[in-house]
Amino acid sequence: MRDTPYSTARLSVSGMTCGKCSARVEAALLAAPGVQSATVTRQPGEAVTVYDPSQTTPKDLAAAVSDAGYPATSEVAPFQAEEPGDEAAPLFDEPREEAPGSITLSIENMHCASCVGTVEKALSAVPGVTSASVNLATRRATVQGVAQVELLEKASKAAGYPATAHLHHHDATPADTGDETRAMARRTLIAALLTAPVFLIEMGGHLYPPLHHWVTANLGVTPWRIVQFLLTTAVIAFPGRLFFTSGIPALLRRAPEMNALVALGAGAAWAYSTLATFAPGLLPDGANHVYFEAAAVIVTLILLGRTLEARARGQAGAALRGLMALTPETAAVETPQGLQNKPVSEIAPGDILHLAPGGRVAVDGIVTEGEGWLDEAMVTGESAPVAKAPGDTLTGGTLNGTTALSYRATAVGADTVLSRIAAQVERAQATKLPVQRTIDKVTSIFVPVVLVIAVLTAGVWLAATGDISRALVAAVSVLIIACPCAMGLATPVSILVATGRAAQLGVIFRQGAALEQLGAVETLAFDKTGTLTEGHPALTSVVPEGITRAEALRLAASAEARSEHPLAKALVQAAEAEGLALSPATKATAKPGHGLTATVEGKALILGGKRSMDAEGLSVPPALALALDEAETRAETAFFLAVDGTVVALFTVADPVKPDAAPALKALKTRGVSLALLSGDALRVAQAVAGDLGIDAPEGGLLPADKLARIEALKAAGPVGFVGDGINDAPALAAADVGLAIGTGTEVAVEAADVVLLSGRLAGLTAAHEISRRAMANIRQNLAWAFGYNVLLIPVAAGVLVPFGGPQLSPMLGAGAMALSSLAVVANALRLRRAAA
Known part of the structure; x- marks a missing residue:
C-alpha cells in the first residue's frame, strides 16, 4: 500500500445509460475540490474517486454527482489505485454494451406523423416503459425501460401497427424498402388499370361532350353508373383495402390518422355515388350526381405517392446499406483439411483467413502474414491507401491492393466495425430532434382538427347552397388534402439521408x-x-555543419537505435525512411538530462541539448546556435550531435501538425x-x-x-x-x-x-459541420413546404375563395397535391446525398 494522504470514495451512481452519462459523472467529480482522479463504470453504476480528505468528503462528492443529474450515494473504500493508462483503443474494437433497457422494433403500416404519435402513445402505455421514440423514415421504434417484448409487440399491433422486435439493436441494419416498394407498385398498377376507364370516360365526357353523349346513348346513364360502381368498388376493395383496414379501426379507437382521412374521403364519395346509383329517390332534387371517379382516383394517386415515397426512402438508406453490403459472402479459411471457402457467418474469432489481391476483407482481423496497401475509404472516408504489415488491424469490408495477405479474425457478425457503425448511425437516426418533438405535438391534434374542419365545411356548404353533393365534395377535398404525411417526413428523412452520407465520409x-x-x-x-x-514526435529538420546531412542523421540514428525514447524513435524512423544503413553502437550510455553518449564506427558521439554541450566543454558553431534559437521560437525540441569533440549538427523534432x-x-x-x-x-x-x-x-x-x-x-x-x-x-x-x-x-x-x-483527419470535421448546416437548412425547407402546403390549401379545399370568384380544389386534385407534397419533401432530403462532396 502506498504512503499517501489521499483517500478513496466508492460511489453508487444511478441513471447512467450511455458513455456520455458516465463522462458527465466523471466531469462532475473532477470539478470537485481536491479530486485527483475519477474512474466511472456505467455497469454496475459505480464511481471510484481518489480525493484529498482535507478538501472534500464522500458526501460532498455524492452531492456533486447528484447535482449533475445522477443520484449517488457514497461509502469510503480501501485505497487501490493503479497508474492510469492512456492507451489508444481502436474504435469499436471490443463489443460494447447497449444502453440498458433499449429495445428496437420494426413497425408496419405507418404513413404519417399521426401514425407516429399513435404508436408512441401505445408503446408508452406498456408497463415498465420510460420513453418511446418512433421514426417515420426508418419505420422503427426505440423503447427505453424494462418491458416485455411480447407486450410491446401486442400493444403496437392493438393500435393497428404490427411490430417486430430486434432483440439485438446492432443487428438492425437500415431497412430495405424494396419489398414494400414492389408490393405498393403492384397495388398502384392494379388500381390504375381499374381506374383508367372510369376516369378517362367520365372526365373525358366533361372535356369533350360528344363522348358523354355517346356513352349515355349506347350504355345508358344507369348501366354506365353500375360499370363505374363495379370498377371503383374493386379499386377500394382490393388495392385500396389497406386504407380501410387501418383507418376505420383507428377511427373506432378515437385515434384518427392518415388512413382514416383517406378512408373517410374515398368512402364518402363511393357511398354517396352508390346511393345515387341504386336509390336516387332518397336524394333531394338536383343532388343525383356520382363521384366514383373521385373515389377511384383518390385511392390510385395516394397509392402512387406511397410507392414513390417508399422508393425514395430506400434511396435514403442506401448509403448505410451499401456499407453493410461491402463484406463478401464467403472467405478462404485455413482448416485441417486445407484452405476452404466458408460462409462469413461460419467464421469464428481466431480463424486464419487468406485475402487475395483485390479482394475485400471478410471480418475484422489482424494481419499475420504479408504486407500491402488497403483502401479503407469506405469505412474512414480517408482516400489514401493504408499500409498494412503483420500486427496491423484490418476492417471488414475494406479493399485489398495487389498483394496477398493472411489475417486472424478478431471480430465477426454484429461485433465488427461496420456493424457497429450501422448501429451507431441508426441510433442517431432514431433520435428525435427538438424541432421534431414540436412537430409531433402539432400533428397529434392535427387530424382531429381536420375532421372538425371537414364537418364544418360540409355544414356551411349545405346551409349556404342546400346542395348535398357540393357539401360532400368540399368535405372530401378537405379530408384528402390535409394528410400530414409531409409534416411527419420533414425531419426524419433528412436525418436519415444526412447521417448516411456522413457515414460514407467517415463521420x-x-x-x-x-x-x-x-x-x-x-x-x-x-x-x-x-x-x-x-500525436507522436517526428524529425522536422537536420542542420549540418562540416558534415553531410545524411551522414549526420545516419550516425545519430545508429547511436539511438536501441533506445525506446520517443525522440530516439523519431531519428531512427527518419533514417529508415531515407534508406540509410545503420551501424552498431557500443558503449551507449544515457545520462538523464544530459543526453546520450555512444561509439559508432570508432567515433565518439554525444547527443544532447545545449546544456549537454556546455557540460562537455564543447562550443556550438554560430550557424547551429542561430538554428537553435529559431527552433525554440517554433516550440520545437532541438538537440546537437558532437563527433569526436566537435559539434556537427542540430536536429529538431516536433509533433507535426x-x-x-x-x-x-x-x-x-x-x-x-x-x-x-x-x-x-x-x-x-x-x-x-x-x-x-x-x-x-x-x-x-x-x-x-x-x-x-x-x-x-x-x-x-x-x-x-x-x-x-x-x-x-x-x-x-x-x-x-x-x-x-x-x-x-x-x-x-x-x-x-x-x-x-473515424479516420482521425480533420477533413471529416469540416464535412460533419457542412452536413449539419445543410441538414438543418433542408429540414427548415421541408417544414416550410409541409406546413405551408396545409395552411394554404385546406382553406382552398374548403371553398373559402369560391364566394370571391376563386377556385376550389376537387378531391382528385387534393389527392394529387397530397401525394406530391410528401414526394417533394423526400426528394428535397435526397439532395443531402451530395453534401460535402
Missing part, C-alpha cells in the same frame, strides 16, 4: 441531436496532441466559427501550433478540470463544440454542446462524444 453521428447542434456552434475548441497534431488541419480550420473560420485551443502542453507550444493554424485563443498547461471549466465559460457566450482524442478530454467532450472525438483516439473519448471522426 458517425452517435446522437441525432448533434446533427442539429453542430452546424449552430459558434466556437469550436480543440485539444492539441493527437487532434491537431499527429496534421496535413489537413490548416485547410480544415481555415474553412471553419470562413463559415464564421471561432476557434480555440485547449492544450495540456506548455503554453509556448500551444501558441506555436495556434500560430501555424490561425487559432486566436490558445491556452496551455490545462488539466482535465481546467478544460472543463474553459468549456463551461465558452458556453456562456453561445453553443460550443470540443474536439479531442484522449482520456483527459472526456470531461470536456461531455460538457460541450457537441463533443467530437477522433476515432483513432481512446475509447473513453469516443464514448463521451456525440460525433466520431
